[in-house]
Amino acid sequence: MPYSTAPARTRRNDPGRRDRIIDACLDVIAESGVAGASHRRVAAAAGVPLGSMTYHFAGMDELLVEAFTRFARGVSDQFEQRMTAATDVDSARRAVADLITRDVFGSQRDLVLTHELYTLASREPAYRVITNAWMTRSRAALERHFDPVTAQMLDALIEGLTIHRALDTKPQDPALVRTAIERITALRSDTRT
Amino acid sequence: MPYSTAPARTRRNDPGRRDRIIDACLDVIAESGVAGASHRRVAAAAGVPLGSMTYHFAGMDELLVEAFTRFARGVSDQFEQRMTAATDVDSARRAVADLITRDVFGSQRDLVLTHELYTLASREPAYRVITNAWMTRSRAALERHFDPVTAQMLDALIEGLTIHRALDTKPQDPALVRTAIERITALRSDTRT
DNA sequence: TCCCTATGTGTACGATCGTACGCATGAGCC
């Protein structure tokens, strides 16, 4: 294996470069936070010269928006796929429980990135567009199996349980997650008004 | 009003200085994020010289930990007070609903600070001590009116609903919050194992 | 084959950062 596995691009022709920068940006954020994501650090992680940063992106904000848009889309895709795979209400409940108990944001990376995104969204409306699209898709996916109101409540419950499970240092009881899902999704006659 | 309202401290005697730095630090974080909270900026906000920063705190981390500890304690105090004020299960449910629908993290400030804290906690265990203490107190407060398992589920539900309400740009239906609380806290016989 | 131009790169600049350290100063003791 004498050469790099990459096809040794000439400098004029590297169509994937922009994408690689975005991916590297997410890696750096996961590692060092939005605060630590400088042009230089991202460039080094992506293996591109510093000048490429300003060439491909107008500023750090543009890069961040694109990076988090890609991240949210990826997580949404995965969630949607799971919900589509569920055939009935019970398997949907099980899929949701698995999502919370097993994935727990699929390792540290997704957890950190999600919180970084929420932090940005809590301050700047531009990022709220991303979180809103994410929430909308999650609810739509849940509505394949639950009524809209239940879907929205379940979406919030998933959020809270996932965060608390990820932050809690004590061991968790999976039964609690199942019970919570059952209570929220249980069909009842007294839905009020 | 010829002079500042402050008692014009001599430089050797200003016992509140350390506290004022911590408060100013929270202000700066709420405004510009943890990333924008530099020694210089916090010092300017607190009205103290730059040298005071390194004198009172070993580094930025120490200051951040103290600041977020104070913040979490304040929010916990408020929550505990509300739960103590509730006399029975129904008024506790109403108190929780009010907390979510009305306060919504009591303006932008608390929302931003909470997310900044969660972001730090997701990366560094030192901050998870703070979030754990917060969660423990919340659950204990809820356990005044609900069984431990329900309290934990309700705590997670509050988290999710609050975050989603804060980030969502569309108008919210308060009835959904009430319904979710009722479903989670409803006494049922099939709590499983 | 040779030149021209769009594409991409290397570098340098001004600003801002955390931190260390020498020095001014006021409180307490004689």
Added chain:
DNA sequence: GGCTCATGCGTACGATCGTACACATAGGGA
């Protein structure tokens, strides 16, 4: 009233940041 020393401050240094801009270079037309 004067001396002393712990307390607290001003400043300077090296590192790192985002960004602008002059320049190298490869691809395509003649």
